[in-house]
Amino acid sequence: MTTSAHGRAPVGPAPENWAGPVPDPLTDPARTRRIGEPMPRLEGLAKVTGRIKFAAEHAYPGMLYAALACSTIPKGRITALDVADAERAPGVVLVMTHRNAPRMNPMPGFGSDPKAGGFDTLPVLQDDRVHWNGQPIAVVLAETQEQADHAATLIRVGYAPEPAVTSWEEAVANGTAPTTIYGGPGRRELGDAEAALRAADVSVDEVYRTPYHNHAAIEPHAATVLWDGDELFVHDTTQMVAHSAWSLAKIFGIPEERVHISAPYLGGGFGGKGLWWYQVLAAAASRLAGRPVRIALTRENVFRTVGSRARTEQRVAIGATADGRFEAIIHTGASATSRSADLSEPFILPAQCTYAARTFKLGVEVAYLDMMANTSMRAPGGAVGSFALECAIDELAVKLGMDPIELRLRNEPRQEPIDGRPLSARNLVRAWRAGAERFGWDRRNPTPGAVRDGEWLIGMGCAAATHPYVRSPGAAARITLHRDGRAEVEVAAHDMGMGTATAQTQVIADRLGLEPHQVTFRFGDSRLPGLVMAGGSQQTAAIGAAVAAAHRELLAQLLKLVGDGSPLGGLEPDQVGSLDGGVAALDDPSRHESYADILDRAGRDRLVAEAVAQPPEELTARSMHSFGAMFCEVRVSSVTGEVRVTRFLGSMDCGRIVNPRTAASQFRGGIIMGIGLALTEELVLDDRTGRVVNASLADYHIPVHLDVPEIDLIWTDIPDPHAPMGARGIGEIGITGTGAAIANAVYNATGRRVRDLPITPDKLL
């Protein structure tokens, strides 16, 4: 490699095909200065001083406040709707029901178009039908929130109920249906797994159950909406600005460019912040009233009008030879959904990639209930699927009398297990070994119930974590290079707390050869380029690839500007790269000219380069997944059955880590949500009425400070040659494996195997 005087090499154009043999130059530490630094969050001071404005914190003259009235039956027709008292209540400006709502198209269902963003395809307030318990049936607009809230209680509704499927057992008895996983197959098979299971020396065959989970972001969903003629502006809290803008345009039948969504900051998302009824209702009511509207969901509204993670029932059966080689992996079952969502909880994702086996039978089906549309929540499929799979492996290890880590290492695949794609920078074995050493796994007593400290039984457990590498098509970036050497980079992406803006500023600084203070990263606005959803832990890669494409375009434009007198004269775009605030020849970095000089000489104030990321061919050509080895120690009270997580280690293998500070927070955040999944979180739907029973944060128990130990983290930091910057996703993987690691530790502590989450004290007494 050729380097400059101070030892760094220019950053040339990124590869045109991410599946090809040439990696992103930024995977090379010699070309990076800022990637890998623990840079503090750019918006940190604004957040700790309360200056960041969230969606419900924008006020406009004449703005009205909205309140919802919601159904109390799961299915039927509205036969009487008396809104007279509500309309006469002080401060009320409008009561909108299906009788006076503007005609709107249903939400375009997610996946029906690249830009479709609806997780629920029902018509919104267009008819007298009730589809779930808690469905909005009226919107009240008033001068103050107190007036709106009161008036909503004055609406009287009569219903003609219809038979509804509100219990899981009934839904399953009605028959489960085959489904897809994000448009792909919901069923994967290799060989005859049932026969291999029957013939295996040793086997386990168990059923695991996981309940509904709610994202429970601390910021409730909210929007502040304004119409200007037929232009709609929305301050929203959304993980998909561009999808939401396009979808709202379809719903209201107006051109896409007339909808503008701004969502620079979200008070947490975790999959729950997308396009739901509330934005549509607020926009429709605002249009009717002719005034700006603020809708801020109550916590009860959040639980009942925004989707949750669906419950699952999963069979995992593993057959092995006496020395622990997997002969069969069977992972089948069903998850709950509504007809309007028709979305599976794809719990077979971990079984597709984590272990080698001679045969596979994997399949997810759906059971239909009359319920609120379910949706994705942090690590869809992986969070609950890894619980079942990794518990089953622990159970098999007990039957084999083998250490559970050794059992996993024995079944490490040499290729993607079912379809044979080549592995890309998979270093899970290294993560297991490093983690086991750091955690002190050799001190674990394999005999359950053998370690005691007074009333407390102590145990250790482990599990593999995994999340697929995702990069959706359509991400784009615009780089504006200014004459003074500053660069603005604009992407319709999101920062809901992950640290996107900070990490991308580091990446852009390295890609363009600038200092972070010379880089401004703009995001969270539907008018910015491209289509990037904050989902699938894909933003680092998706934005990274888009900026890389725009950088390639920028280098080409810069070379067109340089004259014969430039040291860069005669070079082609693939012969140059960015270095030290300018452009340099890749094979001779002393041939260098600064951006400022190039623009100056060309008489240009700025240069704009915009490009769409290359199609994600690496997804189909390679087996790319983030991995981790999770280690847990618990103490279980023999008196009360209370479980305390006392130690936790995540040993992660997610490619290169862009920012160790924000990455550690992402991993910890996932792991802590996994503690909730394991021990406390259970959204309960009443079997008789389909109504969410525990629609409050007092009754839906997320982990609090005393539930959370110091979480230790290490990572391999080995770049993935097919990922931009060598970095795979990190946002969701922490919640995977964690539930099983805790359950396996509880087994080691007590000898009790709990297969239905959460592991509450009653299940251990």
Place this chain on the structure above:
Amino acid sequence: MRVNGAEVEAAVDPRTSLLDLLRETLGLSGTKKGCDQGACGACTVLADGERILSCLALAVQYAGREITTVEGLAGPDGPHPLQRAFIDHDGFQCGYCTPGHLCSAVGMAAEAARGVPSYVTADLTADRVVLDRDEIRERMSGNLCRCGAHNGIVAAIAATYAAGPGERA
């Protein structure tokens, strides 16, 4: 009442919570609404130095009181040391629960300085409480965080108040 040192007068609906008075009438949106039911702690402010849940407080009951919100924590020399510590220890991700955590921690440190025991305090008769990590974790458990910044939050509070309980409160 006084809010962040300034006298404020407002005619309010008797139903209006202190939280809504701050956010809607006074435009102090730094204080957050997470549940409006007293379950999450995002709305925590200080009333005469004591931490309260402003969503469960009617504004009219606080006439004549001194209210401090996140916007009022900084001093003339810049941010409160706890605010700096939250940045240094990455004690937040989305930042929505952060104002409540900050106000709660300031009030909590003052409680510890007064010797108010908690569930995990071994010596209930001690004059002062040493804010070790277990004390902090117990005393801050009324403030929910969903991003999972718990380790950073506890580290920031410990770093700020390690010199002695309540000294900066």
